[in-house]
Amino acid sequence: MTHVVATINLKGGVGKTTTTAALGEMLSGEFGQRVLLIDLDPQTNLTMMMIGESRWGELDSQSLTLAALFEGAMSAGGSAFEFDVSSIIQRAVSPLRKVRTVDLLPSSLKMIGLQERIAGAGFVSNDSTGILLRALKPVIDQYDYVLIDCPPNLETITLNGLRCADAYIIPTIPDVMSTYGIGPVQERIAQFGERWGRPIVELGVVITKYRKASPVHRNTVDDLNRRRDITMVFPSLIPEANQIAAAAEYADFGTLRQKYGAEGQFTALRDLAQDFMATAKVRLGWA
Numbered sequence: 201m202t203h204v205v206a207t208i209n210l211k212g213g214v215g216k217t218t219t220t221a222a223l224g225e226m227l228s229g230e231f232g233q234r235v236l237l238i239d240l241d242p243q244t245n246l247t248m249m250m251i252g253e254s255r256w257g258e259l260d261s262q263s264l265t266l267a268a269l270f271e272g273a274m275s276a277g278g279s280a281f282e283f284d285v286s287s288i289i290q291r292a293v294s295p296l297r298k299v300r301t302v303d304l305l306p307s308s309l310k311m312i313g314l315q316e317r318i319a320g321a322g323f324v325s326n327d328s329t330g331i332l333l334r335a336l337k338p339v340i341d342q343y344d345y346v347l348i349d350c351p352p353n354l355e356t357i358t359l360n361g362l363r364c365a366d367a368y369i370i371p372t373i374p375d376v377m378s379t380y381g382i383g384p385v386q387e388r389i390a391q392f393g394e395r396w397g398r399p400i401v402e403l404g405v406v407i408t409k410y411r412k413a414s415p416v417h418r419n420t421v422d423d424l425n426r427r428r429d430i431t432m433v434f435p436s437l438i439p440e441a442n443q444i445a446a447a448a449e450y451a452d453f454g455t456l457r458q459k460y461g462a463e464g465q466f467t468a469l470r471d472l473a474q475d476f477m478a479t480a481k482v483r484l485g486w487a
């Protein structure tokens with residue numbers, strides 16, 4: 201059984217993409233899970249992190265990105281549309297030797313324009329939020345986890361991701377402004393789940409860029425832990441660290457510990473992945 205989990209927060213720059221990438225790498229490298237990462241953000245940050253700019257440029261020039269899927273669906277209008285998603289899946293993308301089972305569905309800047317066209321298209325028989333869901337069906341069983349990195353909005357392409365998702369996590373920096381968005385995200389996702397007849401389960405909030413010397417950060421984590429409208433705050437707080445920021449570069453860092461940092465950063469991310477699997481198992485059933 202595959203668990204499909206979206207990473208979402210309407211607030212930008214809170215570590216959604218960094219969390220998605222690190223989770224994927226930990227799940228594969230440390231726990232032997234088969235992972236598909238899906239980059240739904242036209243900013244293409246996750247894609248750049250996973251395959252680097254030059255390989256991405258090649259793929260983009262050959263239309264081997266998710267833009268091809270959405271473009272094809274658009275051209276077909278409401279009529280049946282076949283897209284072989286395996287033709288654009290990038291296999292075993294990580295340069296780290298131990299991370300062997302992370303695949304990627306790459307994004308494209310072209311999705312910015314497509315976003316508007318899809319929203320305005322007025323699909324007749326096939327609705328515009330189900331394009332990704334239909335395309336993923338034939339490949340989904342090849343994975344234990346599908347992690348979907350969403351842009352900070354709830355537009356049609358993001359909804360395509362949520363439509364596939366069994367669950368979601370909300371990364372947040374533990375400051376006041378960054379946490380305002382949690383309630384509205386939960387509410388909207390619950391509404392979408394109802395509309396599509398399938399609940400999208402909240403796994404929890406991931407604390408990112410945590411500074412333990414900051415009273416605001418400490419108090420905000422305490423407040424979040426007390427909030428009853430949050431399923432849980434993952435106990436592993438991801439520290440703000442230069443090495444985590446530097447991990448965005450596509451390079452062979454050697455090991456995951458060398459990539460993310462041995463002063464607690466690697467352990468925090470590994471613990472997060474372990475808790476993530478345990479929580480998914482409890483809340484979604486065994487994978």
Ligand SMILES: Nc1ncnc2c1ncn2[C@@H]1O[C@H](COP(=O)(O)OP(=O)(O)OP(=O)(O)O)[C@@H](O)[C@H]1O
Pocket residue numbers: 211212213214215216217218219241243245350351352408409410438439440441442444445446448
């Ligand atoms: N734990 C961390 N320590 C230091 N820097 C971090 C950490 N997590 C993320 N960053 C940096 O913060 C910036 C924003 O992170 P990221 O791109 O993951 O956020 P995002 O929520 O995906 O942003 P967007 O809304 O633009 O998609 C990046 O430059 C990233 O490298």
Ligand SMILES: [Mg+2]
Pocket residue numbers: 216217218241245349350351
């Ligand atoms: Mg991002």
